[in-house]
Each structure stands twice: as structure tokens, then as C-alpha cells.
Amino acid sequence: MLHLRKIFLSASHVPTPSLPPLFPLHRLLAATAPASPEPFAVEDYLATTCGLSRPKARKASKKLAHLKSSSKIDAVLAFLAALDISPSGAAAIVAADPQFLCADVELNLAKRVAELTGLGLKRSQIARLIPLAGASFRTASLGPNLAFWLPVFGSFERLLRAMKVNGGILAADLEKVGKPNLALLQQCGISVRDFSDTYLTRVLTRLPEYVQNAVLYIDKLGVPQDSPMFRYALMAFAFQSQEKIDRKMGILEMLGWSQDDVLTAVRKMPSMLTMSEERMQTTVNFLTRDVGLEIPYIARRPVLVMYSYERRLLPRHSLLNILNAKGLLYPELDFYTVITLTEKKFLYKYVHPYEKSIPGLAATYASYCAEKVPDEVST
Template structure:
């Protein structure tokens, strides 16, 4: 056992990433029992792997068969070679205690070799260990990444998707993922669009193909045909909603924005993400647009994107800037709120704040205050109206 510890120490010291690993004193000071049957798993997890006592207690139940630190030591040395930091190692072991039981020569090394062959660097693989959990010690991870990387466009995009759904690595490529991708392409989505759709909504790849077909049919019933610019957004909007919930949200939109059937259909077709908005968010915007701005329901129906903008960061501050400029004769043209909120922050400031430094020296400060959600002092707004 002492020879093994010396071998592991030599490996770590020769690794260029040794500085990123957890304190060597943990590995060196972990007790070497002359009696393998007395190996204390929980203490090893605390003293050598850096787990908190409650984590170690929970993890030790999955490692009760371990009689020696030999394999765990080899795994830790291997992870050190990949450049995992102490906290990363602790997190990986806490999430997947059986990682310590994986065979370095038969499982971990072949996996790393395969991932390296796909173009991943050691630092990429170290990040993957932290996110893939138990799937990292399955050789099937290599062919799955071989498929996902070109589909998603980059390893960075794959990690983003994995953060949303680590279980994606358990999905059957041939029976689930590939048929879903083929169908989405038949619907007019290219690899780039599929990546943009599936990174925030991984279930579009991993769910039953029949369910994906149902989502597409639902999007089409909303009036968003395949191949249109809004189709991807429509799929995203209905991904987590059944027919009953969609009908309920459409009815809420009608009542909240005083829309007819035709108007709500226009709004949803133009901006399907409306279906994702919370009732509270929709209500606040409807009250502001109707009672403060004074727009008509049909105006919003044809410009539903206006509902997507932040009340505090954009809608309300820009409305009161435009109102202030009009009241003080500083705006020589008619400007709608929709036109104002569509502008980037830079363009809005250049057009409607900077030109009035002399006539309204307080305007920039008041606008900045309003964007923080606070009531500015010079807009002439009563607190109850803010």
C-alpha cells in the first residue's frame, strides 16, 4: 500500500496541474490500514476527498463494499492529472461516489483517450467530469459526444445543454435523439436552429419522438407554420405546456389585454413566447400600457414584443423620458413607445438623453435613477403613479 501511495504522489508531482489539486497532505496523511477489512470509507471521504461529514455519511452507503483505498487513490491521482481542483473533486465524488470505484485502466483512461480524440483538451474533460456525473464513467459518453458536438456547434454549447439536463447523456441516440433531430430538420430547422432551441429546452432532444411530433402539431395550431421565423420560438413556448394549459393561458391573455379571438391569435403568432410569461408579469404590463400609456388593445396585439421588455429597466423609464420631452417642447416629432423601447440602450441615450444636456441637465441622472426602479425627482410623477 505504501508503494501505491508513493506511486500516486509521484504521478501528482509530475502533473502540470498539480497546483490545482487538493492538498497533498490529505492523500499522504490518510491512514494506511494493515488490515484491509477495516478500511473506514467515511473517514476517507472526509480526510482525503474533502467531503463534509453529512456528504460523506450519505456517500459511504454506496461504497460499503470497498475494503481498501487502493482504487480510490488511483482515481484521485487520475483526476489530479486532468487538472481538477480540490473543490471540483469533492463535488464530483459527492454527486457520484461510485466514481471512486471506477477502474482507471479499463474505464477512465479509455474514456479520456476517446474524448481527447474528439478534440477536447484536458481542461475541457475536467469540466465534463464536474457536469456529467455518473455518465463520465460510461464509455458510451464518447460516441454520444461524437454526435452532439457537430450538432450543437461547439463544446461550450454542449456544456450549456448539459447544465440544463445532465441526464441527456442517458438518452438513447438511435431510438430517441437522432429521430427527433431528423424530424426537426424535416420541419425546416437547421443544426444552428436546433442548437438554439435545445440548449434551453433539452427535452426537445431527449423526449419521446411522439411527444416532439405533438409539440410541432401544437405550434402549428397556434398559427405558426413550419419553416417560419417564429416556429422555433413556438416550439420552445409549448414544450412544457399541454393543450389545457395553453388554452388557459390564451384565455388569460384575452381577458388581461382585452383581446378578441383574432387579436390574441395575431399576438401569439407574432410572439409565441407570450405563453411563457407569468400571469403577474402580464398583468403589470397590461395595467401600465392601458392606464399610464393609454394604448389600445389592438396596438399591443400587433406589437406583442412590447410585453417582453422590462418594466423597470426599459418600459417605464423610457415612457417618462418621452413624456417629459414632449411636455417641455424638446421632442420635435411624434414617437411611439414601441419605437422608443425597441432601441438599444446606446441609441436611446444618444438620441433622447445626450442632446438635451443643456435644456434638461437633470435628465440623464433621472433616467438612470428610473432604470434602477426608483422614482426620479424631476419627471413630475406622483409616487402613487410610479
């Protein structure tokens, strides 16, 4: 890291109000780079100088194999240092977008910074934007896209939160993707500012035909657009084909669910259709066959299907069976009430009170949760 430290120390003496002082450094680095009789070892350089782990350096080097020297890399690192991006931050940028190191500082990166500064962004904000923007930071569409999305989200901070969920916002084609999706959401009464930090943000960069089809399908299901469930349904349906959704609903019918049962469950919890077909079938079979729940009961409480079979449903059901065998449970105990308890409350109500009367109970339950076969509890 000694070489990288020198680069960052030398860059710290560069005035920060404007970027031109970086460019003499770029030329100096290029001019003074010692010639090496051996081929430039990109992987080693990324690991020893850029601070990447060896696996990340190996992966990144595949996209930088054409580099013959460190001059471009050093210039880009100096550029990042001038924006007060730490060495670890620079390493994260390189790991996520190795070709960032191939960008021309004067003709590309500096121009992007000038454009963003013209939009009112501070250098500290630009430094925070770069890791999230990825490859789109190096494109000419960066400025226009940012100029469009900033007022849509209402602030730089909201836009930044949205980019943490969906890094493709600044890369999406505004005319073909961004604007049509935004207009459709607005027609549905949805404000982008309301979900800047949720997965619904991903809908903005989905192909518009998928979003349009999702809206039509949700309307057919009878989910009101002013209902919170409409947004969850949009997230569930905009990223799956109609055929896949129909197939999952068909699986429920094959498991004995009536169409009314299916519609009741989906309207209450559209996200259940984001489950894999195998997981859905396994969970429903467990609830009906092993637990003995009636299908209408499950349909009115579809969150039961969403809980992890391995980490919650099976461990808690197995523990309840132990307590039931000892006659320690009320006959009218509601399974839904038990399953929806937090882990802390479940332990408080159904494990800790019985540890003395049933030695090994806590360890047995922990084994269930760890998906291990437990020893028999003492009888």
C-alpha cells in the same frame, strides 16, 4: 490545499498515455492512509483539501456522509489530475456531482475513459467532457450515447456546446427519448447542427409526447415549419402543458384582445407565452392603460410585451412624460421606436441633450431604472 497539491504533484509523475499507472497510486493511497481515531470529517476535507467553498462543501458532504476515510476521494482526485484537470476544475466537478468522489477508479472511471478513447476522443477532450457530463460520465450508457450524438452534431466541439446548454444529452434514453425527438425534428426540416448552442437543444431530451403535441399545436396556429418562428414556438410550447398555454392566451382575451389579436402576436413572437401569467398581465395593462396603446398596435409589435416592465418600459415611459411636460417631444413620437432603442442610443437621444435644461434628469432616469423613487426634477 497542501494535501491536494501533493496528490496532484505525485500524479504529474504518472505517465499519461494510459491509465493503469493510476491504479498503483490508488492502492498506495488506500494502504498508506493514516488511521484516525476520530470520525472522518467529510465537510472539512472537501473544504481544505478539495478546494470547495465552505457552503459547497457542506452541501456536498450530505451525499458523502457514508465515507469513513479519504482513500476514495484521494484516488479520484489523482485520476482527475492524471487527465490534467486542475485543482479548481476538480473542485467544480465535485461541487456539481459530489458522488463522483465515490466512483471506483479501476472499475468505473478508467473504463469510461477507455471507451471514449476507443471512440477517438483525446484525453484533453475527455477532460473537457467530464464537467459537462455530470453523473452520466459514470454510467455504462456514456459510450453508446456519445457514439450516437457525435455524428448527429457533426463534431466534438458542437456536441460540447450543446452540452453547455443541455447537460442531460448524454443521460437521456436514446430509444425512448433521443431518437424519437431527433426523428421528429428532422421531419420538420430542423437540423440539430443548426442549433447546437441554442436552447432548442433542450427539446432533444424532452418527453417525446410533449414535443409531438407542440408540433401539432404550432401547425394549428399556422406557423410554417420552414419559418424561423417555428423553432421559437417549439421552444415555447414543448415545455408547457396545453392547459397552461390556453390559460395564457385566455388572459389576453380577458384583457380585451380579440382572437385575431392573440394569434397575430403569438405567430410573430411565440416566446411571449413563456412569460409568467402575472408578468404578462402587468405588462399588457401598463401598455394599454398607462401608455395608452391600442391592442392591435401591441399585437403587431409583441416584443413590447416581452420587454421588462421595471427596467425598460416604466423608466423610459416616465422619462418621456417629463420631456413631454416640457414640450420637448414631437407629438407623433412612436413609443415602439423609443422602446426598441439600445440603452446607449436612448440616453444619447432622450437624456443627454436635455440635461442642462432639466437639471437632475439623468439621475432621475437612473433612479427609475434602479427601481427607486427619485427626487423631483427641477422645474
